[in-house]
Amino acid sequence: MSAASSAHPASITSCPDGPLIVRGELALFDDQGEAVMPNRRTFALCRCGASAIRPFCDGSHKLVGFRTTPPPRTAAVTFDEPAPSTLNAE
Amino acid sequence: MDVPSARGEVTEILIARLTAGERAPLDDLAATTTAALAASDDVLTDDDLQLALFLMYELHYGGLDGVADTWEWDPRLLAVRERIEREFEAALRRAVSQPRATRDVSEALFALVTDDDGPSLSAFVERDATAEQVREILACRTIYTLKEADPHSWAIPRLHGRAKSALVEIQADEYGGGRPERLHATIFAAALRGAGLDDRYGAYADHVPATVYTSMNLMSLFGLHRRLRGAIVGHLAAYEMTSSLPCRAYATGLRRLGFGDDVTDYFDEHVEADAVHEQLAARDLAGSLADDEPEIANDILFGAAACLAIDGRLWGGLRERFEVGESALRKPLP
Numbered sequence: 268m269s270a271a272s273s274a275h276p277a278s279i280t281s282c283p284d285g286p287l288i289v290r291g292e293l294a295l296f297d298d299q300g301e302a303v304m305p306n307r308r309t310f311a312l313c314r315c316g317a318s319a320i321r322p323f324c325d326g327s328h329k330l331v332g333f334r335t336t337p338p339p340r341t342a343a344v345t346f347d348e349p350a351p352s353t354l355n356a357e
Numbered sequence: 358m359d360v361p362s363a364r365g366e367v368t369e370i371l372i373a374r375l376t377a378g379e380r381a382p383l384d385d386l387a388a389t390t391t392a393a394l395a396a397s398d399d400v401l402t403d404d405d406l407q408l409a410l411f412l413m414y415e416l417h418y419g420g421l422d423g424v425a426d427t428w429e430w431d432p433r434l435l436a437v438r439e440r441i442e443r444e445f446e447a448a449l450r451r452a453v454s455q456p457r458a459t460r461d462v463s464e465a466l467f468a469l470v471t472d473d474d475g476p477s478l479s480a481f482v483e484r485d486a487t488a489e490q491v492r493e494i495l496a497c498r499t500i501y502t503l504k505e506a507d508p509h510s511w512a513i514p515r516l517h518g519r520a521k522s523a524l525v526e527i528q529a530d531e532y533g534g535g536r537p538e539r540l541h542a543t544i545f546a547a548a549l550r551g552a553g554l555d556d557r558y559g560a561y562a563d564h565v566p567a568t569v570y571t572s573m574n575l576m577s578l579f580g581l582h583r584r585l586r587g588a589i590v591g592h593l594a595a596y597e598m599t600s601s602l603p604c605r606a607y608a609t610g611l612r613r614l615g616f617g618d619d620v621t622d623y624f625d626e627h628v629e630a631d632a633v634h635e636q637l638a639a640r641d642l643a644g645s646l647a648d649d650e651p652e653i654a655n656d657i658l659f660g661a662a663a664c665l666a667i668d669g670r671l672w673g674g675l676r677e678r679f680e681v682g683e684s685a686l687r688k689p690l691p
Binding site: 282284285307308310319320323324325326327329330339341345347348 | 456457458459460469471526529530534602605629632633635636637640658
């Protein structure tokens, strides 16, 4: 993805299996035509439809297995030795 | 921050020397540290050694009240710090398997966090936690979150081009995008006050378990060594990539327990912010860095795996204590 400052035209970048990243000045409206104000300069628009904070992304695409590309046939990562007993993320 | 209480021989001597004034003799600190490292069962969970390392690192952040600022670059103190760091890094490399990307680093990062599926504290908070347990979790978060984003900012002058631009884009958002009241650390301070907790840095320094310091020290170790710039980038990526969904669960749990918007605001903010940061960190930051400096691609993945492992131990450890009805703290909250 390439960045664009607000001095340049707005840009929308699609993330594989994820949201649309929006940079730059643009007006955003909801279903009722009401203006929606993003809380940050760079924001992510939901593309999978599962977000609880639409039109913004909340990471739900990972829960619903949203894919924009066919799943790879082989693992994306290997380990030098067996992975330690599963250590949970927060 | 106030100087906390010692947790063993090393911190006893360290605190005594640091508060004795500039250039106090340190010979006994070096010898005691060496002995403590040799005797430690596990540096990663050692109260005394992790607190000692935290205090030495804290001299590079907000400092310690009553301790001369000149200690920050005292070569004798840095030599002691290096002894602990060397063992700390060796223990990390024993505990964390080195991941390797089969295609590209950002794809490998997404796979790493997807495969990290241990019991989560956020799911426990969403459904089962009591208000007192939530206050304990917030107290444990104070050590990092009241200076949220700072350890990753050490990497800014060590990166170039696209990776630097991406890191600054993320950090600018972490620091409120020009609105001081939206600094994430400031939003968290408001959450603490809303939950009836003290928002001064270090207020719970004597309460939190060693693993809280291990988690903080991991970031400082990676952040303060240019050699480990890949690891701090990978750490940030993993942190951001495992944040938005857990923060939604936290916010739901806090509302279930009747906490107000002043407390949930921090978590609501991170649902949205970290869904953005996740993409920027994995692709524009870590992906670009791996393209530009392929020789440190494995460090990026190591930093990510270390983040998942160390924070998994920390928060999973809290959940284990809660599930058997015990406090996760060393002493009760006031």
